[in-house]
Each structure stands twice: as C-alpha cells, then as structure tokens.
Amino acid sequence: MNIFLTGATGFVGGELLVNLSQKAEVEKIYCFLRASSDEEALKRLENIFTLHDDFFDAEKIIPVIGDLFDEDLIKSLLTNKMIADTNVIIHSAANTSFSKIYNDVVEKVNIGGLEKILLWAKQLKHFETFLYIGTATICGNDIKLRIVHEDESPNIHARHLVKYTYTKMQGELLLHRHLPEEKILIARPSIIMGDSRQVVPRSPVILWAVATINLLRFVPVNADASLDMIPVDYAAEAIVKLLFANRKNNVYHISSGKTSATSAHLLSVSLDNYFKDKPRFYFPDKSLINQVKLWAKKRLTEECELFAYGEYLDYWNKTFTHPGELRILLAGLEPYLEFMNLGQVFDNSRLLEDVPSVKQSPPAHVYINNCMKFIEKIDIMEGAVNP
Numbered sequence: 001m002n003i004f005l006t007g008a009t010g011f012v013g014g015e016l017l018v019n020l021s022q023k024a025e026v027e028k029i030y031c032f033l034r035a036s037s038d039e040e041a042l043k044r045l046e047n048i049f050t051l052h053d054d055f056f057d058a059e060k061i062i063p064v065i066g067d068l069f070d071e072d073l074i075k076s077l078l079t080n081k082m083i084a085d086t087n088v089i090i091h092s093a094a095n096t097s098f099s100k101i102y103n104d105v106v107e108k109v110n111i112g113g114l115e116k117i118l119l120w121a122k123q124l125k126h127f128e129t130f131l132y133i134g135t136a137t138i139c140g141n142d143i144k145l146r147i148v149h150e151d152e153s154p155n156i157h158a159r160h161l162v163k164y165t166y167t168k169m170q171g172e173l174l175l176h177r178h179l180p181e182e183k184i185l186i187a188r189p190s191i192i193m194g195d196s197r198q199v200v201p202r203s204p205v206i207l208w209a210v211a212t213i214n215l216l217r218f219v220p221v222n223a224d225a226s227l228d229m230i231p232v233d234y235a236a237e238a239i240v241k242l243l244f245a246n247r248k249n250n251v252y253h254i255s256s257g258k259t260s261a262t263s264a265h266l267l268s269v270s271l272d273n274y275f276k277d278k279p280r281f282y283f284p285d286k287s288l289i290n291q292v293k294l295w296a297k298k299r300l301t302e303e304c305e306l307f308a309y310g311e312y313l314d315y316w317n318k319t320f321t322h323p324g325e326l327r328i329l330l331a332g333l334e335p336y337l338e339f340m341n342l343g344q345v346f347d348n349s350r351l352l353e354d355v356p357s358v359k360q361s362p363p364a365h366v367y368i369n370n371c372m373k374f375i376e377k378i379d380i381m382e383g384a385v386n387p
C-alpha cells in the first residue's frame with residue numbers, strides 16, 4: 001500500500017503517520033507538507049518521530065513539499081512521477097481554527113484545498129481509497145443533549161457554531177460529488193484532547209481550553225452536559241484499524257460514545273484532585289457568561305447576580321494582573337463553552353461492531369490524569385491570543 005498523507009505535521013496526522021509507518025502492509029508514505037526546502041521538510045517529519053522516540057524510516061517516509069493554497073497544485077501533483085503509484089489518500093490537513101478572523105483561510109484550505117486533492121486523486125491509475133478525516137461536529141448546533149448517529153450528517157440545513165464545521169460538512173459533500181461511494185472512507189472523530197499515554201501530547205489546542213477552565217474555576221457552562229472526547233493515540237489507532245478492516249459502511253464516528261463520555265463536572269473532579277490549591281470548581285448557569293464578560297470590562301452594575309460570588313471575583317482579581325486578560329481568555333474560550341453546552345455524544349456502535357479490534361476509548365476524566373503535568377505548563381495567555 002502506498003499512502004499519500006496530508007496534515008502529517010498536525011495533531012492527528014502526526015499520530016497517524018507514526019502508526020502507519022509501523023505497519024508492514026505500508027510500503028511508502030508520501031507526506032504532503034509545507035516547507036521552504038527539502039531539508040526543512042525532512043526535519044519537520046523527523047521531529048514528529050523524535051517527540052516520542054519513535055523510529056523514523058527514511059526509506060518509507062517521503063516528503064512531498066506543497067501547499068493547499070497553491071493554484072498550480074493539481075498540475076504539480078500530476079507531474080510528480082514518484083507519487084503516481086499512490087493507492088490510498090489520507091486527507092488530514094485542515095485549518096481547524098474557530099476564530100472568525102480565519103474564516104476565509106478555513107474555507108480556502110478545507111474546501112478549496114480538498115477539491116484540488118480530489119481532482120488529482122481521480123486521475124491516479126491505482127487509486128483505491130480516499131480516507132477523509134472529517135469531524136463528528138458537522139452535525140451542527142441544532143442537535144442538543146442526545147446521541148448523534150452517522151446517518152444524520154451531512155445535513156445541508158444544519159446550522160454551525162463556527163465556519164470550520166461548516167467547511168468540513170461541505171468537504172464531505174465534495175467527496176460524494178467527485179468519487180464513487182466504494183472509494184470513499186470518512187472517519188469522523190469527536191473532540192480529540194491530549195494523549196492517554198504519559199507522553200507530551202502533540203497538540204495543546206483542546207488542553208488549552210481545559211487549562212483555561214481550570215484557571216477560571218467559576219465557569220458558566222452546563223457541567224452535566226455529556227462531552228464526547230477521545231485521546232489522539234486512540235483516534236489514530238482506531239482510524240488505522242478502520243482503514244485495514246473489511247468495512248460494511250463508509251462513514252464512521254471515532255468517538256467515546258455513551259459508555260466513555262465525560263462532562264465538565266467529571267473533568268473538574270479530576271482537576272480538583274490534582275490542583276488542590278485552587279478554589280473548588282463552580283459551574284453557575286450558562287446565562288451568567290454575559291455578566292462575567294461585563295465584569296471583565298468593568299461595566300457590571302452592582303445589583304447583578306455575579307457579585308454574589310465574591311470568592312471567585314477576589315480570586316480573579318488576584319489571578320489576573322488586568323481584567324483585560326480575562327476578556328481575552330473568554331473570547332478564546334467561548335466557542336468551546338458553546339460546544340460543551342450542546343451535550344452531543346456521537347454513537348460509536350458502528351465502529352465497534354464493524355471493527356471488533358477497536359475497543360471502547362478510555363474516558364477523558366480518567367486519562368486526563370496523564371496530561372496534568374502538561375496542562376500545568378500551558379501558556380494560557382499565549383494560547384488565547386494565538387488561536
């Protein structure tokens with residue numbers, strides 16, 4: 001099997017690359033990545049392996065320099081004879097930003113970039129499977145507090161909290177427009193947070209949100225709403241097993257499902273056990289978020305309910321050198337809180353039945369104990385200003 005992998009330098013793609021490189025069935029992995037020179041490309045790929053002391057097989061892992069923005073991308077892929085023997089494409093590259101300021105880029109990479117790869121794929125002689133790393137959150141924000149099944153998406157009428165999930169939904173529609181069903185495989189992970197092993201996780205993104213919530217301690221979010229979270233090592237292992245399995249379907253959730261779902265409350269118990277010097281977590285009604293924002297702007301009037309929580313306001317006054325810091329954190333955190341309030345759990349019974357070697361993921365409130373040291377070190381302000 002010769003694989004063309006995009007997004008290998010990312011959170012999920014990096015873990016997929018390491019996992020795939022250890023499979024005897026895989027001959028070559030052409031890694032499509034951004035770099036200004038061959039040396040830089042090789043270094044970026046080697047770093048993926050250095051992080052956890054994995055073996056880098058230079059015979060197997062071959063860089064292909066490119067950018068999904070490139071207008072001439074299809075031509076340069078077609079003229080590259082080395083990658084003409086590709087039979088599996090794994091498209092993990094995406095812009096995953098929730099921030100509105102990146103909406104245009106998100107659209108160009110996630111829809112425009114994908115279409116270029118699809119147009120190239122269609123011209124490959126030995127092409128068998130296009131594995132698209134989608135996201136379960138394409139179901140949109142009208143579905144609340146219940147289990148979501150694969151067949152509910154893509155739904156073109158779904159409303160979206162952020163452009164990112166909209167573009168990932170459009171991505172799936174593009175796949176169906178360009179490829180026959182038997183060549184399509186869609187893996188839709190839920191929220192991927194950290195790593196269940198005692199290692200440095202490849203990405204701090206979702207752990208940043210956890211670290212921020214841990215710092216705030218008073219968090220207006222529905223603490224009992226279920227949260228579907230999985231560790232990246234589980235996600236990569238499940239996706240690779242799915243690729244090699246005899247599949248009955250071509251769309252699969254990669255998720256915690258009901259059995260391993262967590263919640264803000266369950267996560268807070270684990271955090272409280274580790275960070276004993278902080279005030280206990282308190283989750284007031286989510287409607288208080290606007291008062292918190294006004295307080296951070298020093299515009300909250302005295303009769304407001306938030307003043308009843310003086311212990312937390314004192315704590316914030318001591319924690320933040322300026323209330324503006326809280327404002328910046330809230331701006332970054334708010335989309336995550338909105339996702340948390342949705343209470344969506346993604347049914348994983350299809351994956352567990354069709355690929356019996358994939359077992360249930362560990363619950364996030366359990367494996368998060370292996371991420372505590374990393375959470376402690378996250379630069380929270382830096383993560384907020386640089387989403």
Ligand SMILES: NC(=O)c1ccc[n+]([C@@H]2O[C@H](COP(=O)([O-])OP(=O)(O)OC[C@H]3O[C@@H](n4cnc5c(N)ncnc54)[C@H](OP(=O)(O)O)[C@@H]3O)[C@@H](O)[C@H]2O)c1
Nearest residue numbers: 007009010011012034067068069092093094135189191192
């Ligand atoms: N993380 C999650 O919680 C989660 C959950 C569900 C689904 N997913 C899906 O999983 C996939 C991977 O996500 P991730 O968390 O690994 O994201 P990530 O860490 O942000 O990685 C994104 C990857 O895409 C590459 N990329 C971005 N723009 C590019 C461009 N213009 N040209 C070439 N490559 C480009 C990045 O390359 P550079 O290193 O050069 O920037 C990086 O390798 C995405 O499709 C996402 O939708 C993620």
